């Protein structure tokens with residue numbers, strides 16, 4: 671039986687200022703650093719020995735992983751970073767204040783943009799300022815694979831190949847895995863491993879910096895789920 675831990679990054683500067691973030695590479699806030707360190711303390715108390723870490727190519731998740739692993743004395747474990755664990759791309763909403771956007775377009779529209787499974791946000795064009803197409807960390811990708819905006823469905827469709835190719839084989843080998851990622855990339859993974867419906871996933875939220883510990887059997891069925899702290 672393998673253990674799988676999800677941690678959404680600690681509070682970011684844009685979580686604090688209530689801005690749509692997506693692929694914008696904002697840092698952790700002071701509170702976010704505290705949350706990440708606290709996650710490490712909670713994991714240490716659980717006594718989990720990790721074999722492999724996975725994270726995105728965004729600073730807030732990478733730093734959360736490192737603060738947490740340092741607190742539990744496991745900063746040395748192998749880690750892999752992938753764009754496939756990035757936050758969902760929020761398109762042209764990135765950078766906008768969520769409350770101001772709700773005043774302009776209405777609460778319902780903003781709720782649909784944030785939580786509907788298959789509604790896309792307004793898209794960014796490749797030539798728009800802030801497009802990820804110009805960012806060196808995505809230069810190895812086919813330009814058509816660099817999104818201009820994603821819903822949860824599209825996010826799931828790019829997270830799951832990585833799960834199947836890399837993470838699932840580790841777990842089947844009995845390795846304990848920690849994934850430090852983002853609210854929506856982790857909601858996508860949660861939907862997949864817990865087989866949550868398209869409607870019910872709208873109500874699932876991930877708290878910043880809170881480790882979620884799964885025990886999985888050899889077929890990767892969930893045997894238990896425990897939110898720490």
Ligand SMILES: O=C(O)[C@@H](CO)OP(=O)(O)O
Nearest residue numbers: 689690691692757784853
């Ligand atoms: O702005 C974002 O990128 C995400 C996570 O902070 O927000 P939401 O919870 O609205 O999907």
